[in-house]
Amino acid sequence: MAGSVLGPNTVETGSVSTNEEIAAYRSMLLIRRFEEKAGQLYALQAIHGACPLCIGQEASIVGTMMEARETDPVITGYRTHGAVLARGVEPRLVMAELTGRKSGLAHGKGGTVRMFAPEHKFFGGHGSGGLGVPLGAGLAFASRYRGDDAVTLCFYGDGAAVRGRVLEAYKAAARWSLPIVFIVDNNTAAPGASIVLGSVPSALSESGRPFAIPGEQVDGIDVRRVRAAARRAIERARRGDGPTVLEMLTYRYRGHGGVPARAGANAERRIEDADPIVKARARLLADGLLSERALKVLEKEVKEIVVAAAAFARSEPVPEAGDLLASVGA
Amino acid sequence: MRRQILMPPMTPSMTDGKISRWHVSEGQSVAAGDLLVEVATPTATFEIEADNEGHVERILVPAGTEGVKVNTPIAILLGVATGEGRSPALGFASFEPLRRDGPRGSARAPAARPAAQGQTYREALRDALAAEMRADPSVFVIGVDVAQNRGAPKVTQGLVDAFGPERVVSVPSLDEALFGMAVGAAFAGLKPVVQLDAWGRSLETLAPALISAAQTFYLSGGRLPVPITLRGPNGFVPGMTGEGARCVAAALARIPGLKVAQPATASAARALLSAAIRDPGPVAVLEHELLYTTSESVDPADDCSLGVARIVRAGADVTLAAAGHAAVSALMAAHALALDGIEAEVVDLMCVAPLDREAIAASVARTGRLVTVEDGTGDLGVGAEIVAFIAAEHFGALKCAPVRVTGARVPMPYAAALQGLAVPNAEQIARVVCDVVRGR
Secondary structure, X not given: OOOOOOOOOOOOOOOXXXXXXXXXXXXXXXXXXXXXHHHHHHHOOOOOOOOEOOOOOHHHHHXXXXXXXXXXXXXXXXXXXXXXXXXXXXXXXXXXXXXXXXXXXXXXXXXXXXXXXXXXXXXXXXXXXXXHHHHHHXXXXXXXXXXXXXXXXXXXXXXXXXXXXXXXXXXXXXXXXXXXXXXXXXXXXXXXXXXXXXXXXXXHHHOOHHHOOOEEEEEOXXXXXXXXXXXXXXXXXXXXXXXXXXXXXXXXXXXXXOOOOOOOOOHHHHHHHOOHHHHHHHHHHHOOOOOHHHHHHHHHHHHHHHHHHHHHXXXXXXXXXXXXXXXXOO | OXXXXXXXXXXXXXXXXXXXXXXXXXXXXXXXXXXXXXXXXXXXXXEEEOOOOEEEEEEOOOOOOOOEEOOOEEEEEEOOOOHHHHOOOXXXXXXXXXXXXHHHHHHOOHHHOOOOOEEEHHHHHHHHXXXXXXXXXXXXXXXXXXXXXXXXXOOOOOHHHHHOOOOEEEEOOOOHHHHHHHHHHHHOXXXXXXXXXXXXXXXXXXXXXXXXXXXXXHHOOOOOOOOOEEEEEOOOOOOXXXXXXXXOXXXXXXXXOOEEEOOOOXXXXXXXXXXXXXOOOOEEEEEOHHXXXXXXXXXXXXXXXXXXXXXXXXXXXXXXXXXXXXXXXXXHHHXXXXXXXXXXXXXXXXXXXXXXXXXXXXXXXXXXXXXXXXXXXXXXXXXXXXXXXXXXXXXXXXXXXXXXXXXXXXXXXXXXXXXXXXXXXXXXXXXXXXXXXXXX
16 A cells, blocks of 8 residues: 555546646645634634544545536535635634634534535535435536536535435436536544544445446545546536546544544654645645745735634624524524 | 215225226115125225115116216115215314304405315315416425325326426435435525325434424524425324324424424415415425315415414314314314304414414413314423413413313324324314313
8 A cells, every 4th residue: 555545546637727736725725724723723612512624635625626616506514614615705704603603604503514605505514424415416406407507516424425315315316317526535534433544445436336326536635636537527417417426535634623533653654645735735846836935925825814714703702692593494 | 764875985085986896786685794886096996885784776876987086976775874984083074164264364354355166185285386386486396206196195186297297306215315305405496395105204214304404594594595395194094003193293393493384274275385385494284194185165365374373263162272183173173062052262273383372372361261182192292382381471361271182192003993092083172172161
């Protein structure tokens, strides 16, 4: 295995312009810094409950979203922060939701999982082991019903991927040839799973085969490869040829709520091998796309956004008693 | 004694059948237990026996006739009592249409509109679906076999011809993902109407998507409404056991964000289903197997707001509060009680969530006595909520302790004798009400 979780290395990277490379790096870095800050606030108990972070999975999110149109619906499991940021929702609204403030995205009602931004075609955060997958099939069903050409991006984890409702959703997607891309982040660290790298079978890309849904295993660490795979799957769906399963081989190295997901002698080396942001930065430098100085400017700018988001999230007022019973029913 | 043999409703959902053969001919004598006629429906064949001695005077519908409507006279017998007794256990074959009178009902003045045709509960539901589908292209129906019209409640009959398979989406089974898919379609702004074969059987599979539909508007901070309607028969079905005959009204009513409608009559079915489909949030419509064939005059223009009760019978002595099938039982009890000089006011709740507390309180203010009726288990149920509310907020209006008449706290048993004890019927209700009013 040579210390790699990256799977096949022969995948096409596709053509990526300089500006897109830089945008991808910036977008991934924003998610990384945001999640690091959320982890800090969680440790300080400014965020309570759970706080599932997506550190290590930024390329899978950003690479697929780069191929999506603004009109393409996105839906996720409970790991929402990265996807909602990549959709263009203001970081301070997301952070203020995490701290339970009235000005948060869901006015302090939803927290980490229940992020919804229908104006950005972001249909949330869903818990309960893969429930977002049949819901995502419904978003795609609506596109087919209306005859629009939107393609739904549906994210979930390896833990959810083998739930019955997910396989049933594959069946429905196949039956109506729904315009949807199933994106399984195989971070090999489902909650409660024994955290031994490689203990989860990496055949999730094949999980749609009984329903004749093609799948692809993708190096989820390389944003260019993610993007190329997403392009194939999205184009296929937009043509009306139906769903695809993309298994993103990723390596999330912060656990639920920021606790380390990994332990053991190899953990640190694996992190170095599998950090999509470290890799993207090195590539920008090596290819001469950005200087070290320009990178520092970009990184400072991203950091300032996150610092401002955290300050906003800690200073905004909490909901009032009168908010409790507001919007129970539509 | 000369008697007509009527085309029997062999199942609660049966509307018509075929006379496949006569075992007797005109003038023939029959003994109790002799086979008279064979009746076929698309799903089963039944034989009707004579239950008394006599002879066949006339055969009115010859063998081979199809589409013979339930309750059509098919033969005349002399001195023979026939199998008419096989009407559904609670006796709704002869169900008297509900009148709408009293303060809330009369405010809508339905009499001012031209009289509408009598219609069955099933037809009223179908017409509501068709009207809403015509009015809004984002409304679609999904359910088991809804296109072929063989879905158990047969409510969607004919819709596929009018709206096509894209809007009348037939599926072989409703698994968890299809429920989820319907909810996801509602996220995207469509208005799915999901037809369930039976609420009691579907609830476990449905629960995750239903909870998601109910809570998403709130948890999204009011950003994402989920306009979905789920409808199908709920509660008691003769011969069905356990979850197949369970009433889920109280269980659903406790889910925040979900509205729960329970139509008791054809006109309520029409108005409530239309209101459910137009509602921006999720609505569960709990129909009842024994009500599909009941009929009433239905005014298509008669609409209603979810959570507004109707006074279906005015009375000064006692308030009976109930929804759905239990409201029909309560009304039948009220008619029987009137013969005894007790005038019961029957409040058809229409919805158990939101519950029209004010309508109940106003009625109790008039009568001073409260009896609640529900088919489901009583513990922590609809009646418990109503009694708690009246006791807490309108204690002074009560002349005596309120009483709940409820289903037994058992999984629905099989034997007809036990089923009759598990769900309140008009006679039991009347007895309880009598005791309440007479102070026993």
